[in-house]
Amino acid sequence: MPVYGLYVDGRWVASTQGKRAPDHNPADNTLIAYVHQATAPDVEAALESAQRASRAWADTRVGTKEALFFCLRDVIMTRRTEIQQILIKESGSAFKKALWEIDYVIDLIQTMVGEIRRIAGETMPTTIEGRVSMSFRQPLGVVLGICPFNSPFLLTMKKVVPAVAAGNAIIIKPSEETPLSGLLIADLFEEAGLPPGVLNVINAAVADIAPALTEDPRIKAITFTGSTRTGRLLAEGAARGLKRITLEMGGKGPLVVLRDADLDGAVRAATFGAFLHQGQVCMAGSRVIVDSSLYDEFCKRFVERTRQVKVGSPDREDTVVGPLIRISQCAFIAGQIEDAVSQGAVVRCGGGYNGSYFEPTVLTDVTPAMRIYHEESFGPVVSVLRAEDTGDALRLANDTSYGLSAAVMTENLSDAWYFAQNIEAGMVHINDSTISDEPHVPFGGVKNSGFGREGGRYSIEEMTELKWVTFQTAKPSFPF
Template sequence: MNRWDLGEAEGRIYSGGWREGGGGVLEVTSPGDGGTIGRIGIADGHDVERAGALAAEAQVVWGRAPYRERADVLTRAAAVLRETRADLELVLVRESGSLPTKAAHEVDKAIDELIAAASLVTLSQGDILPVEDPSVLGLARRVPVGVVGVIAPWNAPLMLAMRSVAPAIALGNAVIVKPDVKTAFSGGAVIAEIFERAGLPRDLLHILPGGPDTGEALVSSPHTSVIAFTGSTVAGKRVGEVAGGLMKRVILELGGNNAAIVMRDADLDVAVANGVAGSFRHQGQICMATGRHLVHESVADEYVARLGAAAAKMRVGDPLGEGVTLGPLINQTQAERVQRIVDDAVAGGARIVQGGTHDGAFYQPTVLEGVDAGNVAFQQEIFGPVAPVTRFATEEEALELAHESAYGLSASIHSRDISRALGFASRLRAGMVALNGQTIYDAAHIPMGGLGASGNGGRHGGHWNLDEFTFWQWVTVPSSAG
């Protein structure tokens, strides 16, 4: 991939090679400088149907390919990503508005996903089970599900697509990706080019940018057996409804309103640093972002003062600008949504300590004090650089506040008493908990996912991918053909 030359991807979809999509083209602009990045092709229902048929046919051969062949493709894809990372990071910065450091981190994560996926092929693919007749061999084996539909978001487009694409391909499946139209280059076209260079056989991977109609066609397609969706809870519920009605497996990684719980004995240097990173990294546009700061009343004044001081030092602007520490939201519409939440929060009794305004897509890092459990800033996933602070008096109150949310993705607990913190963590309804760390933490080898409005319990990562992208087949083998 050349720095500003999007090549064959310009105005096209990837399905049996680069071709025009039935839904026309769409111009993609940079949230940082407002410049045009390029045009993407839009897929319609006919494109989804065609891609499904091609993918299903190609998967039959790929599912029987030697495990080393599949692993080699993923290993080569990781090498391609390393070789092209400088140009890709620039595309990520321009397209998603991320800081260069965040773009570099995202590429690292995508490489990790490819390497971890390559290792899946050598894990146990089944079990030997007893059969009543001892002369019969009974085995349960894992079989590829077939065609996996991946609906990926715009906030970490490369990594969050690769998190499903890589293990699905490693385990013998074909994949159809519907990237968000706002980041269809870094979350779609780039992935097609990486795997094409890595030698992935034709028709196993399709990239079909589009809106909700394209996504619904992918979920409804008779060719897709599993749908991996990452995005908002509202959209995820619709995906689950359609997929469930068709008896399809669905992996839902949805929103989060994650709590950072600061106990009275917390190390405030660590807690504040993690609170700043948790709420303001990538402008708060991360599902694991810290959406609620639950702070013991004895340390709350100092915590709020430090959080506000850190926010005041941040410089907001074009992520390619010198000294910029906070980039834009994905677009002005999102900034206006965040502004409405902040305004409603203040009307509901909260106080702005720092920030609270925006200029176009650029939202100032904001700290809110006095946010009670009924406040809109406490209840909603803000998805912007806003840190709402709520005080508590006892651990039981902190636990109740943590659970005053439908979400259950991640949480953090800050305390010098690790044993006590571990006990508190065991009572939290959250898929991931960090002690004296950030709510934002994941890796390619861990079980990534949440509960409640954050997901349906499906897990990405490590050997848990086997449960999502294969199905069990029971086979009995007699001792002889006769």
């Protein structure tokens, strides 16, 4: 059985205490590897390495950084099939979804290469005689990235690539469910020629190492993608250390279907938004809010399309819904459905599971009294809600503690603009799915979905410090 170590200071090392954890294939729960788990001495080694490397990397010329990223892109393209197979085997990513992750990362790298030469400040007018006033951006130093399991290659690279492009060193803590994906990233960067210490990867449970990392003064910023519960704990730690933090957390995304919507288009958008990667997507459209005039017909067509969604092994090219990351999640979702049905909800299709495979499920007649109305399922389950009119649809869309991504289906420009302005979400998509992302856009949410933005120059802003500098060319005059 393969055994994988930690990646610290450009070397593959065993944990100092020899602690290891199993890594399983979610499709059949078979053991695929053992992975060393970091303890306090390993965390300290990673911190020392990153701190030391950050100084030299911050001073590295932009041309050298660009060359590194172009090489990284070529390495990824060469190892594309290998990366895809790891994503399928470890995270349960369906065949096409895994390829999409890889293509996104290639686009991300090319985007950040373009940003490297645009990390700039500005000159500013001044009211003081003989003064030149300007600003510029500097790397923070050492960044901590805590990463999720659902798109482990894409979402980890969304942290690593901007941090390194901005001149920082970064320590990555992959999800306990997908440790190999994080180590794979270290291997790719190593092949591309990244200097030792600029990237360190340490696997462990968040609770075991997060306090030591979040409160250490050498960590200047934290970037996290994951659950709202864990994000709150990290934010508390960051607050004690007065560190900046970017949080991208859960969602209960609304797809609003207004009275003049293209019904077939709405059904397609709802299907994609609900069932991509088994619904294990923070942007998932897990609530579909439909105008009462279209409600019955929408439900009929949506159920018909949902029944056609292919469930199967993630290594099959035609699979849409594969396994959930852990079997226990199936029981959690089943409990949500049981609670909803006991209070009057109707299961229109699905509702069952076999092992870690949960059937694509559509619920109707869902009310605020039910757990599933409020709780994130993180599975292939969608609730269809009836709206009496446009105002009621907006009320329902905002009736959640989350605020990541939302979508509105309408042919009416005024309604589209009204929802774009008034939905409480960080991202709103008109006539599209709730699931949408590009490497250069300001990705992020509000309310319990987090704060801060990732993507392009927005990531650069999060991972650099803006400094104001003045030069006095004439002798200044002081009042005393």
